[in-house]
Amino acid sequence: MTLPVVIDIKALDQLVQTLAKDRQVMGPVRRDGAVVYEEIQGVDDLPRGWIDEQEGGHYRLKREGDKLFGYTVGPSSWKRFLHPPKQTLWRAGGGGITPEPIAEDRFAFLGVRGCELAAIQVQDKVFMDGPYRDPHYAARRENLFIVAVNCTRAGATCFCASMDTGPKVNPGYDIALTEIDGGLLAEVGSDAGGAALAALTSRPATEADLAAAAQGIKDAEGQMGRKLNTDGLADILKDNPDHPRWSVVADACLNCANCTMVCPTCFCTTVDEVSALDSDEVSRENRWASCFTTEFSYVHGGAVRPGAKARYRQWMTHKLGTWWDQFDSSGCTGCGRCITWCPVGIDITEEAAAIRGEGG
Amino acid sequence: MAIDGLEKIVGGHALFAGLGDAFLSTVSGCAKNVRFAAGDYLFHEGDDAAALYLIREGHVGLEIAAAGHGRMTFQSAGPQSVVGLSWLVPPYRWTYDARAVKDVRAIALDATCLRRKCDADPALGYEVMKRFMPTIVERLHNTRLQMLDVYGTPS
Amino acid sequence: MAHPADMKTDPMVPVLAQITRKHMEIPGVVTFEVEAPGWTGFGPGQFNMLSLFGVGEIAISISGSCHDTDRIVHTIRDVGAVSHALTMLEEGDTMGLRGPFGAPWPVAGAKGRDVIVAAGGLGLAPVRPILYHLLANRGDYGKVTLLYGARRPEEILFEQELGQWRSQLDLDIEVTVDHAAPDWHGHVGVVTTLFPSADFDPDNTTAFLCGPEIMMRFAANALTDAGVGTRDIFLSMERNMQCGIGLCGHCQLGPHFVCKDGPVFDWATMRPLMSVKEL
Incomplete structure (x- = not known):
């Protein structure tokens, strides 16, 4: 295994340039008051010196320090690229059906956090490991290069430590970075990552560098604003479909579907028929869908889950419970987005504790 | 001899299976064999509920008529089932028509006779009531399901 | 397949x-x-x-x-x-x-056993392949009974075919309707009223049910009351299916994707889920 090295910001920029030669490099940028993921040209695009302040229903950016990756996670997630909000499946016109060409996107993601890498791996199971695959997702995934970042700061809605997904990223990356004073500790996770790193100017990491990185990660772990007790949780949720707490949360829930849109693992889609206005061409598209809408469960005659209580219960029980039955993992990686971006601040960790019978 | 045969028939019907000799003999005292040809009515809506019928063979259609809807069969009763529950409760009057769809052989139990015997012996009354209750509850459940019109086209 | x-x-x-x-x-x-x-x-x-x-x-x-x-x-x-x-x-x-x-009806597992097929309304369509299979392999199965409930005599599906099948001596077919005009000489009442007179050995019976959920629930309960095992009763579930391959998420019922894991499930699996409202 290649030993960890330390690179400086200039070398990181060089990495972006190298990756950009045959890939779209996607990374964090500051836009409309939030850190979102977009195509970047270099390190200058990164939100250096900005951190986020998060709480239930609250997100603000503010200036603090000069770290590249001082922010935690924003409203967008990498699923936007691998499992885009709209995916054309095929087009029909002139009597024939033309399958949409398999996606040829070659992405490199810069700044994938532990919770996010875990979320990508959760969606891998959904789209690639079952009896049927999503060929577009699989193609994008196979072409993906991941530069992960170990968090050295956690937000108030973070709970990856409870989900064993962070703040230190688990394997699955090509390169993992940890921001330390005077540079970035870089660890190799794949042959491609090793090759990319070898081409950069670097120095071997010292004991002090490793200790600094470890301390940063430890600090982040201590800063987690939320905790989720997962012990036996799947069964507790599945065994309590009539718990009174579901009605309490349903009264607060606006059914806006924000939680499902920001969630990096939520994968549901609706198959839409799209007719062109200016020709006889029709196409079929997969679009992100949310189990918080009534039409989501529609069968002729009406919705299976007409009540808000049933819909919230479906989402949370699926995420933390039945996901295990389906994919042998949790559907939650502890990123906290659903808490932050809920307009009324509904907190999945608080709801889970309440169903368990603690606090709430 | 005739009574013995009748007791055997009454005791052989699902409603009174395992009733016990003493009760069976008492109940059978109210019983007689009846036959209805296909198309004959066992009784009509509004008539006094003077008898109830334990169907042995054939089918009986329970019908109700409504203006604009014509006559409609809402329930059929075949072998081993009971036709007539209104004899149990005042004012002892039929609320639907019962018509033999196919030739029917049945036991008719005289309602006045059976009520009097049940009143005279509460133990018998309770036993008879217990045996009628499942049919009453089942009809109620089934009516509820029919009311849902589960096979209908949702609007 | x-x-x-x-x-x-x-x-x-x-x-x-x-x-x-x-x-x-x-x-x-x-x-x-x-x-x-x-x-x-x-x-x-x-x-x-x-x-x-x-x-x-x-x-x-x-x-x-x-x-x-x-x-x-x-x-x-x-x-x-x-x-x-x-x-x-x-x-x-x-x-x-x-x-x-989707997962098919486990017809092979019913070999050597009595078979009850109970359908309601349009639910006769998804079970018709079972009947074709049973008729084509009649010797492999015990007593075969089809119990079918429709809304009205005019809405009995595959009526001609039912008539042909009825003329076969080795197939017992009973049809009931929810209500009828007096010229209907068949059964009137819900499909569960047909169960008591059906001839089957509860210890050696496989049942296939298809119809509105509430009809299947009552039919499954009637069969378990008669002694048929909950793992020997199969239902075909209906949910919103958009992809058919377990990727779109719409058809979830508890832990199951109805399109991929079902639509056919056994009653042991479905009973606890079907008792929860709006699952």
Whole structure:
């Protein structure tokens, strides 16, 4: 295994340039008051010196320090690229059906956090490991290069430590970075990552560098604003479909579907028929869908889950419970987005504790 | 001899299976064999509920008529089932028509006779009531399901 | 039966299937026979996703015989925008078709046993492949009973075929309707009223149920009350199916994707889930 090295910001920029030669490099940028993921040209695009302040229903950016990756996670997630909000499946016109060409996107993601890498791996199971695959997702995934970042700061809605997904990223990356004073500790996770790193100017990491990185990660772990007790949780949720707490949360829930849109693992889609206005061409598209809408469960005659209580219960029980039955993992990686971006601040960790019978 | 045969028939019907000799003999005292040809009515809506019928063979259609809807069969009763529950409760009057769809052989139990015997012996009354209750509850459940019109086209 | 691993094409992309025969069953219900390129057959209980371009796509079970490998038979009720448009198609027209999807009825597991098939309304269509299979392999099974409930005599599906089957001595068929005009000489009442007179050995019976959920629930309870095991009773569930391959998420029922893990499930699995409201 290649030993960890330390690179400086200039070398990181060089990495972006190298990756950009045959890939779209996607990374964090500051836009409309939030850190979102977009195509970047270099390190200058990164939100250096900005951190986020998060709480239930609250997100603000503010200036603090000069770290590249001082922010935690924003409203967008990498699923936007691998499992885009709209995916054309095929087009029909002139009597024939033309399958949409398999996606040829070659992405490199810069700044994938532990919770996010875990979320990508959760969606891998959904789209690639079952009896049927999503060929577009699989193609994008196979072409993906991941530069992960170990968090050295956690937000108030973070709970990856409870989900064993962070703040230190688990394997699955090509390169993992940890921001330390005077540079970035870089660890190799794949042959491609090793090759990319070898081409950069670097120095071997010292004991002090490793200790600094470890301390940063430890600090982040201590800063987690939320905790989720997962012990036996799947069964507790599945065994309590009539718990009174579901009605309490349903009264607060606006059914806006924000939680499902920001969630990096939520994968549901609706198959839409799209007719062109200016020709006889029709196409079929997969679009992100949310189990918080009534039409989501529609069968002729009406919705299976007409009540808000049933819909919230479906989402949370699926995420933390039945996901295990389906994919042998949790559907939650502890990123906290659903808490932050809920307009009324509904907190999945608080709801889970309440169903368990603690606090709430 | 005739009574013995009748007791055997009454005791052989699902409603009174395992009733016990003493009760069976008492109940059978109210019983007689009846036959209805296909198309004959066992009784009509509004008539006094003077008898109830334990169907042995054939089918009986329970019908109700409504203006604009014509006559409609809402329930059929075949072998081993009971036709007539209104004899149990005042004012002892039929609320639907019962018509033999196919030739029917049945036991008719005289309602006045059976009520009097049940009143005279509460133990018998309770036993008879217990045996009628499942049919009453089942009809109620089934009516509820029919009311849902589960096979209908949702609007 | 096609297995996903054998599929060379994207399961989300349909083929163009041509209608070779159209038959009006009862008002609002049409049976189509179609031919589709690349079709390799199906298992009884499986479904296809049928579509009309520019209108949409719906899941429709296959109502024909799995021994008939060329024709694909679908019986469609006109209940929504897509099904309405499909029922308007004529012979020679094409529709989009992908499939077959879903877990079939476990007919092989019922070999040597008595079989009860109980269906309600249009639920007779998804179980018809079972009956074709049982008739084609009659010697492999014990007593076979079909109990069918319809809304009115005029809405009895496959009536002619039921008549033909009824004339066979080795098949017991009972039909009941919810209400009828007096000229109807058959049973009137819900389908569960047919169970007490059905002849089967509860310890050695497999039951296949298909119809509205509430009908299947009552039928399954009537069968368990009669002593049939909860793992020997199978139901075909209906949920919103959009992809048919377990990727879109709409058809979830507890831990199950109805399209991929079902639509056929046993009663032991379904009972606890069906008792929860709005699951």
